[in-house]
Amino acid sequence: xxxxxxxxxxxxxxxxEVLEAMLPYYRDMHGNPSSMHRFGQRVRHTVDxxxxxxxxxxxxxxxxxxxxxxxxxxxxxxxxxVMTANRDKGKHLITSQIEHHAVLHTCEYLESLGYExxxxxxxxxxxxAVEDVAQAIRPDTVMISIMFGNNxxxxxxxxxxxxxxxxxxxxxxxxxxVQAFGIEEVDVxxxxxxxxxxxxxxxxxxxxxxxxxxxxxxxxxxxxxxxNQEKKRRAGTENVAxxxxxxxxxELAINTREERRAHYEKLRRMMMAVWDEQSVDYVVNGHPKFxxxxxxxxxxxxxxxxxxLMKLDIAGVAAASGSACMSGSLEISHVLxxxxxxxxxLISAIRFSFGYGNTEEQVREAAERIARIVNKG
Amino acid sequence: MIYFDNSATTLPHPDVVKAFGDVASQxxxxxSSLHHxxxxxAQLLDQARKVAADxxxxxxxxxxxxxxxxxxxxxxxKGVAIQHRSRGKHIITSSxxxxxxxxxxxxxxxxxxSVTYLPTDDKGRVRPEDVQRALSDDTILVSVMxxxxxxxxxxxxxxxxxxxxxxxxxxxxxxAVQGFGKLPLMPGKWGIDLLSLSAHKFHGVRGCGLLxxxxxxxxxxxxxxxxxxxxxxxxxxNVPGIVAMAKAMRMQHERLQENHEHMKKxxxxxxxxLLPLEYCKLNGPxxxxxxxxxxxxxxxxxxxxxxxxxxxxxxxxxxxxTRSACSSKNSKPSRVLLAAGIDEERARSALRISFSPDNTExxxxxxxxxxxxxxxxxxxxxxx
Numbered sequence: 001x002x003x004x005x006x007x008x009x010x011x012x013x014x015x016x017e018v019l020e021a022m023l024p025y026y027r028d029m030h031g032n033p034s035s036m037h038r039f040g041q042r043v044r045h046t047v048d049x050x051x052x053x054x055x056x057x058x059x060x061x062x063x064x065x066x067x068x069x070x071x072x073x074x075x076x077x078x079x080x081x082v083m084t085a086n087r088d089k090g091k092h093l094i095t096s097q098i099e100h101h102a103v104l105h106t107c108e109y110l111e112s113l114g115y116e117x118x119x120x121x122x123x124x125x126x127x128x129a130v131e132d133v134a135q136a137i138r139p140d141t142v143m144i145s146i147m148f149g150n151n152x153x154x155x156x157x158x159x160x161x162x163x164x165x166x167x168x169x170x171x172x173x174x175x176x177x178v179q180a181f182g183i184e185e186v187d188v189x190x191x192x193x194x195x196x197x198x199x200x201x202x203x204x205x206x207x208x209x210x211x212x213x214x215x216x217x218x219x220x221x222x223x224x225x226x227x228n229q230e231k232k233r234r235a236g237t238e239n240v241a242x243x244x245x246x247x248x249x250x251e252l253a254i255n256t257r258e259e260r261r262a263h264y265e266k267l268r269r270m271m272m273a274v275w276d277e278q279s280v281d282y283v284v285n286g287h288p289k290f291x292x293x294x295x296x297x298x299x300x301x302x303x304x305x306x307x308x309l310m311k312l313d314i315a316g317v318a319a320a321s322g323s324a325c326m327s328g329s330l331e332i333s334h335v336l337x338x339x340x341x342x343x344x345x346l347i348s349a350i351r352f353s354f355g356y357g358n359t360e361e362q363v364r365e366a367a368e369r370i371a372r373i374v375n376k377g
Numbered sequence: 378m379i380y381f382d383n384s385a386t387t388l389p390h391p392d393v394v395k396a397f398g399d400v401a402s403q404x405x406x407x408x409s410s411l412h413h414x415x416x417x418x419a420q421l422l423d424q425a426r427k428v429a430a431d432x433x434x435x436x437x438x439x440x441x442x443x444x445x446x447x448x449x450x451x452x453x454x455k456g457v458a459i460q461h462r463s464r465g466k467h468i469i470t471s472s473x474x475x476x477x478x479x480x481x482x483x484x485x486x487x488x489x490x491s492v493t494y495l496p497t498d499d500k501g502r503v504r505p506e507d508v509q510r511a512l513s514d515d516t517i518l519v520s521v522m523x524x525x526x527x528x529x530x531x532x533x534x535x536x537x538x539x540x541x542x543x544x545x546x547x548x549x550x551x552x553a554v555q556g557f558g559k560l561p562l563m564p565g566k567w568g569i570d571l572l573s574l575s576a577h578k579f580h581g582v583r584g585c586g587l588l589x590x591x592x593x594x595x596x597x598x599x600x601x602x603x604x605x606x607x608x609x610x611x612x613x614x615n616v617p618g619i620v621a622m623a624k625a626m627r628m629q630h631e632r633l634q635e636n637h638e639h640m641k642k643x644x645x646x647x648x649x650x651l652l653p654l655e656y657c658k659l660n661g662p663x664x665x666x667x668x669x670x671x672x673x674x675x676x677x678x679x680x681x682x683x684x685x686x687x688x689x690x691x692x693x694x695x696x697x698x699t700r701s702a703c704s705s706k707n708s709k710p711s712r713v714l715l716a717a718g719i720d721e722e723r724a725r726s727a728l729r730i731s732f733s734p735d736n737t738e739x740x741x742x743x744x745x746x747x748x749x750x751x752x753x754x755x756x757x758x759x760x761x
Contacts, residue, residue: 014405032382224447238583318406
């Protein structure tokens with residue numbers, strides 16, 4: 001039986017070209033970029049190049065890109081770094097109830113240190129209302145952190161509008177673009193974004209690498225202290241191979257963005273068409289129009305998420321209940337909960353997410369396996 | 378090419394690279410995922426954790442994987458400082474720590490903590506009695522490195538651990554980044570509560586490290602989110618990097634004795650070759666000192682800037698460094714050497730030679746000959 005991986009929002013396989021780009025840096029190009037000798041300096045240049053590539057991918061300047069160990073660290077650094085560096089400005093932060101835990105739990109941590117956080121609600125499609133953001137801004141609000149596209153239901157937020165609002169009101173705007181990068185057009189200038197997190201392993205890059213874009217001039221405290229790397233904003237010997245892999249993956253993702261979007265859109269429609277044909281009872285969770293095409297979150301009323309996932313796994317279909325980072329637990333997703341979905345949808349939701357290697361045949365086959373399982377009850 | 382800068386970074390072992398590539402291409406699942414692809418990754422992660430724990434003689438549950446030595450040091454210091462701030466705000470460390478401990482302490486001072494930076498003797502060794510004297514009711518943490526990265530001085534970790542055993546509320550952190558694979562390391566027996574390692578210093582891949590956290594030690598996590606690593610370190614686990622690190626750890630651990638002996642021989646040969654040269658001064662431990670790490674030699678050529686020698690050696694395809702790579706952009710002489718009482722001129726002319734087990738005696742001889750050629754020439758030019 002063919003294994004069909006439909007959990008690309010959790011993590012993606014490393015693209016063969018990415019791995020190939022990385023390997024020389026584990027062999028004869030293994031110098032430390034901070035070393036004074038040529039052997040190290042040669043890879044310093046490589047890191048600079050990778051930085052320029054990532055910068056181009058989000059329309060930023062190279063000096064505005066800080067390499068991190070991943071999306072979670074980038075989110076931590078954005079929130080804690082900006083809030084602590086701007087203590088004189090205020091102690092208030094605005095976020096939403098449907099953020100990734102890297103943002104939500106960091107907000108709770110900041111609360112424990114005496115900061116104040118407003119967690120904005122969302123509508124039943126998972127969208128934050130721009131008016132709610134506007135109303136939540138106080139004189140002591142330092143930053144807004146609203147994710148670009150939700151990792152569980154795929155709903156896109158009004159990033160451009162929130163960015164503009166933040167700019168008008170003199171508040172920093174951070175967006176966690178970990179799921180959106182490579183799928184949506186991420187242009188920090190056009191969208192007025194001040195800080196933006198991305199992660200390599202969500203776009204067929206290696207695990208353990210990500211970046212934070214921090215607009216020039218932004219006051220952000222260093223988060224990991226030590227050597228002079230990353231202009232003293234993030235210490236630690238640069239993971240050169242990982243950074244090279246990240247840049248290659250980002251480039252591939254951006255260059256193929258349109259065609260992949262179209263492909264995922266097709267896969268999505270096909271999956272639903274199969275279910276319609278087979279009279280599967282399902283409801284799509286998320287926004288009907290403003291969604292990322294690689295994520296399809298559906299509830300199969302009458303089923304239970306955990307049992308479904310097990311049956312799917314046995315049937316060779318890898319899917320998820322929501323964010324992998326919390327699926328160890330299998331509590332009801334905080335995202336679906338915030339969307340105020342009825343109980344039978346809450347307890348029967350499954351996330352399918354498409355990516356590299358998924359073909360129409362695969363997805364049709366997966367949809368049929370799913371239909372058989374659901375219809376059998 | 379002769380690579381004598383292994384304290385900056387090491388070449389990953391080919392088997393380690395292979396392990397990395399295999400896992401990255403075949404087992405890409407997210408260990409937190411419920412499906413069996415995730416399960417397979419979780420299994421690999423468990424195995425790696427067990428290997429790492431075995432190499433340190435600790436329990437798997439006491440290993441927290443991180444992105445490297447710098448993060449481990451930050452996580453240990455800030456984690457204790459924040460978690461136990463109501464109990465005390467005093468930290469003891471040494472004046473010769475790596476930047477990732479030193480700068481973190483500076484940051485903690487800004488946040489209202491008080492830090493004692495212990496001096497060292499002229500070989501760069503912390504005196505255990507100084508630790509004892511600095512302890513107060515307010516002391517929540519002592520952080521002393523195992524092997525100094527610039528001088529190669531081995532610190533009296535066991536003795537400090539023994540002193541601290543009488544102070545159960547004071548945690549003991551050891552930055553063992555330069556020690557693992559070169560010297561025996563027994564955190565469980567030595568009274569160590571927290572210990573940092575970095576994979577790329579022992580032929581693993583970069584972007585990976587670990588923090589040993591003794592069971593029962595409470596830490597505030599540095600990186601917060603999905604709750605991976607027992608809640609102490611969030612973020613999708615870098616499974617290929619971690620598996621590769623475990624592989625490297627096992628290899629270094631198994632060959633510790635022979636690697637140690639081999640590098641010790643290289644060190645002795647290098648010192649024997651350099652010391653008779655009247656323009657060469659050895660910094661840090663002497664040739665036969667028991668507290669000398671086998672892989673690091675620090676020498677000065679007073680009157681000649683270290684960078685000039687470094688670049689001259691580079692022309693001969695020999696790579697060394699002037700100090701810790703992490704601080705290499707500073708134009709000031711090494712903080713560590715100055716703290717060890719080495720005068721400024723000598724500190725400005727200091728070179729660090731650091732071995733890996735792959736280096737050979739023949740390479741040492743080539744290096745000595747290169748120095749004999751380069752330094753007297755440079756001295757002549759300088760005099761003119």
